[in-house]
Amino acid sequence: MSEKSEAEKEIDGETEVIPGPQTSIQEIEVGMFSLIMTLVNHYKVNLGFSKEISANKTAEVLERFAKVLRSSSTNQQ
Amino acid sequence: MLDARNLGVMTIGLVAEPELITMKDGKIVKMRVAVPFAGSEKNSEDKRGFFDVTYFANTSQQNAQFVLNQIEAGNFKPGTTLQVVYSLRQERWENEEGKKNQKVVLIAETINYAATNKPAETGTDAVDVALPATF
Helix, strand or coil: CCCCCHHHHHHCCCCCCCCCCCCCHHHHHHHHHHHHHHHHHHCCCCCCCCCCCEHHHHHHHHHHHHHHHHHHHHHHC | CCCHHHCEEEEEEECCCCEEEEECCEEEEEEEEEECCCCCCCCCCCCCEEEEEEEEECCCCHHHHHHHHHHHCCCCCCCCEEEEEEEEEEEEEECCCCCEEEEEEEEEEEEEECCCCCCCCCCCCCCCCCCCCEC
16 A cells, blocks of 8 residues: 555644644735835835835835845945 | 834734824824734633734824724724734833732834734624725
8 A cells, every 4th residue: 555645644634734824925015015114104214106105016115125225234334 | 212123013903992092292092902823821722912002193194194094984893903013012010019010012103904804813893994005
């Protein structure tokens, strides 16, 4: 008899199934966006957006914020 | 004082209606919330932790206006899932008998609806809205 695969063991109840995180990608995205924008607003960082932005711009916000941080750290050296 | 060394983001569930306190220089929002996987109790399956959240609503800030509008519209009901950017504050005091006490409070810096606003495990009626965080 061939050895059972992990999936088969799971179906047969031989493997303990540990529930994974319930967090969705959207939740993480909004969280990261909120976190970065809280810092941006507090320190009055200009990310160069011309109008109000929302969480669908998270990737762009991260990119622009990273550039600001890199440039700021270069200036300090 | 906001400092990146004491700053985090978490998804919370409201367990009660927020309390709104009007001060001379703005409004303070006080909320009782449940946080998943933040509690520990011997012989209990309940893994939620319960915390007090304080939010200083400076109405010159866009997020404060949003939060106050949502509260006034009655949308922050028990069961609503929110996402908060917060810093921790440990309050310490001594009672009349000289016993030292402490309590951890979350100071909310930004409050938004969670992206997937679903009924919190704590609550009753979830609000059927899923607004993106907007700045």
